[in-house]
Amino acid sequence: MSKTDKIENNEKVLPIGKGLGWAANVYFIGIGGIGMSALARYFVANGKHVAGYDKTATDITKALQDLGVYIHFNDNIAEVHPKYLIKEDTLVVYTPAIPENHSELNYFKLNNFQVLKRSAVLGEITKQTKCLAVAGTHGKTTTTSILGHILNVCDVPVTAFLGGISENYNSNLILNGTDVTVVEADEFDRSFLTLTPDLACITSMDADHLDIYGDASELVKTFKEFSECIKPNGKLFIRNGLPLKGITYGVEDNSDYSAKNVRIENGSYVFDVQTPNGLYKDFQFNLPGRHNLSNAIIALAMAVDFGCPYNQLAKGLASYKGVKRRFTYQIKTDDFVFIDDYAHHPEEINAVYQAVREMYPDRRVLAIFQPHLYTRTRDFIDGFAQSLSNFDELLLLDIYPARELPIEGVTSKWLLEKIENQNKKLISKSALIDEIKKSNAQIVLTIGAGDIGEEVKHIKEAFSVEN
The missing domain is CATH 3.40.1190.10 (Mur-like, catalytic domain)
Structure with a gap:
């Protein structure tokens, strides 16, 4: 049990910000985000009723549900518990990653609820x-x-x-x-x-x-x-x-x-x-x-x-152990190493490459990269191509859109064409494990800020048995 889980009966928690203490209920739109979920845990620890929406169930949302937080995954105001629809008792917190046409967000705004961005709430608390x-x-x-x-x-x-x-x-x-x-x-x-x-x-x-x-x-x-x-x-x-x-x-x-x-x-x-x-x-x-x-x-x-x-x-x-998805060792044996990292910018990928080469200077390295956002891919296409060309082998996934709509011509195929490494291939997530098995690389990296993190456990299961 983590310190966060035990804190509910511990008085050593921060007082709610002066402008927030009135709220008996806190409703989060985008509760599965990493910053949003930390705030949700904070309000649970302060004895508030907490609930929220997110578009996808993840390990983060499950951990919140285990703390008693009610979460639903459809943008539908009818699925919000009635007590969170009482304007005088409910603070609504949202992430800017939520689209402007989100029906729940617009309902709360149109009905004059107290609606604040995550950053404003964090500013008030701190x-x-x-x-x-x-x-x-x-x-x-x-x-x-x-x-x-x-x-x-x-x-x-x-x-x-x-x-x-x-x-x-x-x-x-x-x-x-x-x-x-x-x-x-x-x-x-x-x-x-x-x-x-x-x-x-x-x-x-x-x-x-x-x-x-x-x-x-x-x-x-x-x-x-x-x-x-x-x-x-x-x-x-x-x-x-x-x-x-x-x-x-x-x-x-x-x-x-x-x-x-x-x-x-x-x-x-x-x-x-x-x-x-x-x-x-x-x-x-x-x-x-x-x-x-x-x-x-x-x-x-x-x-x-x-x-x-x-x-x-x-x-x-x-005694510091690190952060999940920041150069996290998933498998580490003499013959095979599998590392997962959140890197989603060319400079971050360069840093991962430098770390791998420092630790494993003579090993063959296979990188699996999922680009994050069409705009970021477009704006840094040459930087991505240069940083990804450093690896011995590369498997490239389709762009993870997150909050964005597609941009014409901005695709993983375009990025692949710019990468100089000849050992490169554009694949689907369903083919990922089979493609890794075809490689003779001793170091495998998964890189990216999208849902590639959800594939890590499947890769780990597939290769832990063999190694």
Whole structure:
């Protein structure tokens, strides 16, 4: 049983935001989203009646149902329990991924319910706490989960809202107190501008979400706006090289906080951390990849600034297990390795490739990639082609549309034609296992942010028997 499941009878939970405490019921439209489900768990822990809609049943929705949350999967107001249709008692929370023509969302708006975006609710909850926010186009979820875990190990009274399922807690919510919040500050739809953090970091500002921003310069401008949301006496941490002013961090460089003497011992990173106040020695971190090491450095930097003691910091980092679908080992034997990762941007795919090559320099690697969104595929088609060409073999799935309608000419076939790797093939999900069996690759990767994650368990079952 996770800490989240046990918290219902624990008084150490955050008070509901002053503008939200009136609601006896909270109804979520898009409750299966990773950020939405964390909020749903939070309101359950606070004794609220919680229900919601999502279009598809998943492991996340099942976990919520196990907590007593009623969820239905048809966009039909008739399926909403009558108590959630009482305007005076019900707060409605929705994700911007929900289409504008969603009938339930429009019903609540037309009938003058209190309807708020997820980001506004998160902003209301966190503004009465000491808030540590993690922003960036890549690395948010891993960094947030490292930071939340470290603070929890250091006995900080913290609640952390995570953008993924923590392997340490089997949850996207860490509940352990009322004073401090750790949040993933999401740039999509400019959601992070609702936050007023005390400490914030920015891990990266690579072009993404151009369907929202139009161009990369507008994205950078919005990150600068986020930096201005920090409280007057707050601090901003930035990865060295980003075009903002703040406390810098990096790996083996001259940053304010920097990993030094980095080496690999028994499959883990061991390193020292140079800080403005001296050198902290011999940290252990068990996730592969320099990008993950960079995430660990900024989490440590924020925890050091917060005042966590060295011994507890080292214990917290060494015990960190990762986030599901972030370079998650599904099978790991001498002869066969199966890794699953959420990467859905060319830079993220490059980071996965670097990590695989660092750990398995002489192994043949088969990557299975499902593009996520037509707009992202269109906007970064050449970057995707370049990053995917690095792998020894490639199986490509059709584009996962999520919230979007098809765009003429934007297809996986178009992407496949641009990929230089000759060992490439466009396949359906139904043919996936058979195609993997045809390969002699010793390393298999599933990559993407769509429903490819639902195929992982089938692949694991098929190959665990054989290996």
